[in-house]
Amino acid sequence: MDSSTILDHALFQLTPTRTRFDLVLFYEGKNEKLDSGLFEPFISHLKFARDEISQGGYSITLQPPAPDLCASFSTPAVLERFVTIETEILKIERSIQANANGRQEEDANGHTKKSTDLTKAKGELKTKDEIKQEENSKVQLQRLLETRKALLWKEQAMTY
Incomplete structure (x- = not known):
């Protein structure tokens, strides 16, 4: 064991x-x-x-006592903070998934839609430097989202 x-x-x-x-x-x-x-x-x-x-x-x-989720929150403020953190984590996870699935934008209701690239619509081609810079910013955004999510998990663990 x-x-x-x-x-x-x-x-x-x-x-x-x-x-x-x-x-x-x-x-x-x-x-x-x-x-x-x-x-x-x-x-x-x-x-x-x-x-x-x-x-x-x-x-x-x-036997250990049965876990009671409501009893673990000492005040309504702690419960509210827990829910706020959980909501933010879910938004970050949706954003990460949207970035992984391609260029998608999320409206206020949480629905996703494909974004249109104006440079392609005008018939212009991007240079290699522009593509590389765009990929770097996507990687940085992905890292930032993952870091924020990890931080929220830690804060949630301390709250709970």
């Missing part, structure tokens, strides 16, 4: 005398026996486990 694996729950299976245990971990639909031995050293600091034993039963299940 990888140390970064998120556990579903842990189960202490007790002997009939409730003095020894087998610790079984459940994760990603799998289970793995991690340890066995005397139960007292493990529960000496867990009031919950001692209460479970006093009620009877031969197993104690430890």
Whole structure:
């Protein structure tokens, strides 16, 4: 098992005398026996486990609390900031995708349309320097968008 694996729950299976245990971990639909031995050293600091034993039963299940998205936002301002960041990330991703698909412009409603090149319409040809400069600016824009997106992800992680 990888140390970064998120556990579903842990189960202490007790002997009939409730003095020894087998610790079984459940994760990603799998289970793995991690340890066995005397139960007292493990529960000496867990009031919950001692209460479970006093009620009877031969197993104690430890589960993490269910994640609650709304509870993770301490104030409405934090929630609003999270939504604002998420919206900006989505706009950047659409822009990156539009740049990758060719020259497209996005209107206020998020619809994309092909842009027309006025120099081609007039019959003029671009020089190699103009083409190279245009490609460089596209690459710079792409890098800028990727950098901004990474920064927003970090800020979102700190907000959340």
